[in-house]
Amino acid sequence: MQTGLSVPATRTEILAGVSTFLATMYIIVVNPAILSQAGLPFSGVLTATVLLSFGCSVMMGLYARNPMVVAPGMGLNAFFTFTAVKGMGIRPEVALGAVFWAGVLFLILSLFNVRSAIVRIIPKPLRYSVSAGIGLFITLIGFENAKFIVANPATLVSIASLKDPIILTFIFGLFITSVLVIRQVPGAIIIGILLTTLAALPIGRWWGDASAVNFGQKTLVNFQGLFATPDFSLIGKLDLVNSLQWSLWPVIFAFVFTDLFDSLSTFVGVAEAADLYDEDGNPRNLNRSLTVDAVATTMAGLLGTSPGTAYIESAVGIAQGGRTGLTAIVAGCLFLPFLFLSPLLSVIPAIATAPALVLVGAFMMKPITKINWGRLDDALPAFLALVLIPFSYSITQGIIWGFLTWTVVKLAIGQSKEVPVGLLLVDLFCILALFSGH
Numbered sequence: 001m002q003t004g005l006s007v008p009a010t011r012t013e014i015l016a017g018v019s020t021f022l023a024t025m026y027i028i029v030v031n032p033a034i035l036s037q038a039g040l041p042f043s044g045v046l047t048a049t050v051l052l053s054f055g056c057s058v059m060m061g062l063y064a065r066n067p068m069v070v071a072p073g074m075g076l077n078a079f080f081t082f083t084a085v086k087g088m089g090i091r092p093e094v095a096l097g098a099v100f101w102a103g104v105l106f107l108i109l110s111l112f113n114v115r116s117a118i119v120r121i122i123p124k125p126l127r128y129s130v131s132a133g134i135g136l137f138i139t140l141i142g143f144e145n146a147k148f149i150v151a152n153p154a155t156l157v158s159i160a161s162l163k164d165p166i167i168l169t170f171i172f173g174l175f176i177t178s179v180l181v182i183r184q185v186p187g188a189i190i191i192g193i194l195l196t197t198l199a200a201l202p203i204g205r206w207w208g209d210a211s212a213v214n215f216g217q218k219t220l221v222n223f224q225g226l227f228a229t230p231d232f233s234l235i236g237k238l239d240l241v242n243s244l245q246w247s248l249w250p251v252i253f254a255f256v257f258t259d260l261f262d263s264l265s266t267f268v269g270v271a272e273a274a275d276l277y278d279e280d281g282n283p284r285n286l287n288r289s290l291t292v293d294a295v296a297t298t299m300a301g302l303l304g305t306s307p308g309t310a311y312i313e314s315a316v317g318i319a320q321g322g323r324t325g326l327t328a329i330v331a332g333c334l335f336l337p338f339l340f341l342s343p344l345l346s347v348i349p350a351i352a353t354a355p356a357l358v359l360v361g362a363f364m365m366k367p368i369t370k371i372n373w374g375r376l377d378d379a380l381p382a383f384l385a386l387v388l389i390p391f392s393y394s395i396t397q398g399i400i401w402g403f404l405t406w407t408v409v410k411l412a413i414g415q416s417k418e419v420p421v422g423l424l425l426v427d428l429f430c431i432l433a434l435f436s437g438h
Contacts, residue, residue, distance in 0.1 A: 005324065011186075013067075016322025017330025019189045020069050023316040023353050024331070026145075027053065027071045028338055029345055034077045035306060038085040039092045043231035048072075048303035050230075050339050056296040056308055057332025061325030064288035066276065067318055068267075069331045070296045073309035075394065076258060080306040084251050095251070096234075097243025100301025102255035106294035109260075113287060118264060120282060121422040126402045128367035129382035131269035133389030133398050134312050135364025140390045142357030145350040146170035147213050165208030166220065166351060169199045174355040181319075181359060189320050189356045196352040197221060220351070225343040234304025255297070257433035259307050261396040263293045266310045269395075272367045274318045312395070316356050319363045377413055381406035400430040 005013065032045035049072055056070035084095045143149040148170055152158035160167050177192025185191065204210050204219030211218050243252075267290070270276065271283035278284050289310070296308025317327050338345065368386065373379045385402025389395050407427050410418045 005326070010326070012321040013324055013326040014330050015187045015190060016067065016317035016320040016327040018317075018334065019187075019193075019320040019356065020067070020314050020317030020322065020327060021331040021334040022190065022193050022348065023313040023356055024053075024069050024071060024311050025335070025338075025345060025348075026350065026353070027074070027311075028335070028342060030074070031072045031077050031305060034081050038081040038095070040304065041231060041233060043228075044234035045305055046342055047230045047232055047339060048234050048300070048305040050335050050342075052296060052300055052303050052305060052308050054332050054335040056292060056299065057328050057335065059295065060289065060292045060310070061328035061332065064285045064292050065325035066285055066289050067322040067324060067327035068270070068289065068310045068314045069317075069328060070292060070308050070310055071335075072300060072305045073259065073262060073307055073311075075262070075396075076255065076309065077306040079254065079258065083254075088251070090248070090251065091239065091242075093237055093239040094243045094248065096238035096301045096304060097240045098248050098251045098301075099255060099305075099307050100238055100240065100298055101243060102252045102259070102307060103294055103296075103298025103301060105252070105256050106259065106297050107291070110287065110290045110294045117422065118260075118426055121420055121426065122264075122268060122403075123378075123381075123406055123418070123423075125371050125378045125382040126385055126399070126406060127268050127272050128370045129386040129402065130265050130389070130395075130399055131272035132365050132368040133386040134265065134269040134395060135315070135361040136386070136390040137393070137395065138312055138315060138364070139358050139361030140393075142354040142361075145357065146354035147351075148354075165203050166200075166210060166213060169196065169203065169220075170351045170354055172196070172199050173352065174358060177355040177359060187320075189316060189359075192355055193348065193352045196355060197348050200349050200351060214349070220349045222346045223343075224346045227340055228342045230339045236302060237304055238301050253432070255307055257429060258396055259293070259297055259309050260429070261399050261433065263290065263309050265395045265399045266312050266314075269364070270312070270315055270318060274315075274323070276318075276323070313357065313360075315360045315364060319360055377409050377415065381409060396433065400433060403427055403430050 028049055031049045032042045035045045036042040053071040060066055060068050060070050080095055084090050085092055147160055148167055149157055150160045173192060173196030176195055180188035180192055200220045209218050210220040214220055267283045276284045293310055300306060300308045371379060371382050381402050384405050385398045388401050389398030404427055407419050
């Protein structure tokens with residue numbers, strides 16, 4: 001961890017860590033909700049999620065000295081449940097073994113600096129666009145969490161009814177948090193989350209009904225008790241032998257490719273938005289950060305959850321001013337009490353953290369001004385990466401199509417010098433990822 005921080009700087013890092021935790025704590029209950037559909041016990045996955053998020057986030061802070069939270073990845077947990085277990089009929093214990101072996105492959109790639117080498121050959125226009133695309137993705141997640149953007153069979157998506165008290169409360173939270181951020185009030189994002197939570201307290205009690213969006217509960221802010229006993233039943237329950245069957249290697253590679261591009265694009269995008277670069281112009285402490293990411297996937301299999309990865313919501317804390325490993329350590333340590341206090345998570349509803357996620361999108365848009373939009377051979381691949389991240393709801397898909405388009409366009413117009421051999425190898429991985437079943 002970086003030392004020598006002044007008192008104000010330390011306070012900023014702590015507030016940033018709290019902000020990041022509040023933006024990512026949903027994974028404590030969302031991850032078990034998804035993996036329980038694969039036949040894993042909800043309480044066991046919750047314990048695994050907390051332990052992984054705590055241990056690997058602290059490791060990110062102490063070893064990699066970056067302000068990034070590490071937790072089981074959204075999308076990866078869906079692949080585990082709906083593709084590997086339900087779609088392919090793989091036993092959950094065998095799927096956990098596949099997660100472990102994917103982590104081992106990650107670790108090998110990281111120790112040989114393969115992943116950091118990939119980062120170094122990413123064209124700068126794609127770096128800029130991925131950062132902005134992740135910002136749009138986080139914004140979309142925020143709007144979706146608040147149910148402000150909803151599905152519409154006629155137009156695909158639309159804005160929800162402004163008569164809904166939940167939507168009005170979200171708008172209040174968005175406006176008040178925006179004002180606090182613009183006025184540079186210390187702890188603006190945390191204050192915004194708390195004020196939005198208070199504003200949501202009357203819903204289902206004195207006005208409105210949250211049943212449609214809160215799993216049948218009329219109230220949006222709920223106290224469901226204080227203490228819950230941790231369940232360690234999934235630790236070590238992975239099947240290491242059967243997960244090495246030849247038929248399982250496509251699943252292992254799918255975990256590898258998906259986590260590979262998710263983590264790379266997250267590190268590149270957040271580094272670009274927050275100027276977290278080293279003297280060589282690469283994301284700060286990249287090799288160590290990728291090693292932590294690899295350890296997170298390996299540990300996930302051992303603990304009983306889907307692969308761990310760096311979280312794009314870390315940008316919330318970075319927007320709050322977090323720049324050192326202390327931010328990750330604070331956020332990671334805040335996970336640990338929820339081994340016993342998981343019922344308290346219901347107190348802060350999704351619409352309370354949604355305004356922070358929406359605003360992070362604005363913070364992350366700055367790098368697109370560095371793209372030469374007048375040079376279409378640079379601009380078009382960058383544009384596709386930018387829009388496909390939110391439109392496909394996948395960071396992986398955005399960066400894959402950005403890479404492939406860059407290569408095709410540059411070769412077609414005779415600019416082969418801008419397509420190094422390393423990028424061609426990455427393109428091959430991209431194509432494999434597209435056909436790996438994810």
